[in-house]
Amino acid sequence: MFSKVLLLALIPSILAANHAVQVGAGNALAFSPTTIVAAVGDTITFTVVSRNHSITSTNFSGAVCPPPVGGVGPNGFDSGFLSDLDGSQPTFTYTVVDTAPHFGACMQAAGAHCRAGMTFAINPTTTETYAQFLANAKAS
C-alpha cells in the first residue's frame, strides 16, 4: 500500500523531463540549443554562463526585438536581467504548460542581442520554424 502511494506520487516527476539550455556559452550572444522540443509538464532550465542576459518570450514575426518586459503571451515568460558578471551563473526555469510554439530572445542592449541572433524556440512548427523566427529577429 505504501509503495503504491509512493509510486503514484513519483509518476509526474518520472514522466516530466528537464531540458538544459546554456545562455551565452563561449561568451557568444546565443542560446544553446536554439530549439527545445518539450512536452507539457516538462521544465526548461536556462543557465546564464556569461555576461548579462534575459530569457524573454516574444512575437514570432513583426516586432520581435527587443522582447517586451514581461514577455509576449499567452503563457509567456520573462526572467528579467540575469548577470553572470560575478560568475554566479544564475538560472531561470520555465515550465511548459501548453503545446503552442513559443519564441524567445534576450532583451539586453535595446534588442541588439536579439537582432544579433540571441534567440530560441520552444516547440516550433513546420509553419513557424526556428530558422524563420531567427530571420524575423535579425530583420526586426
Ligand SMILES: *[C@@H]1O[C@H](CO)[C@@H](O)[C@H](O)[C@H]1NC(C)=O
Ligand atoms: C544587467 O543589464 C541591465 C540592463 O542593461 C542593467 O540594468 C543591469 O544593471 C545589469 N546588471 C549588472 C549586474 O550589470
Ligand SMILES: *[C@@H]1O[C@H](CO)[C@@H](O)[C@H](O)[C@H]1NC(C)=O
Ligand atoms: C506582437 O504581435 C501582436 C500581434 O501582431 C501585436 O499586437 C503586439 O504589439 C506585438 N508585441 C510586441 C511586443 O511587439
Ligand SMILES: [Cu+2]
Ligand atoms: Cu543577451
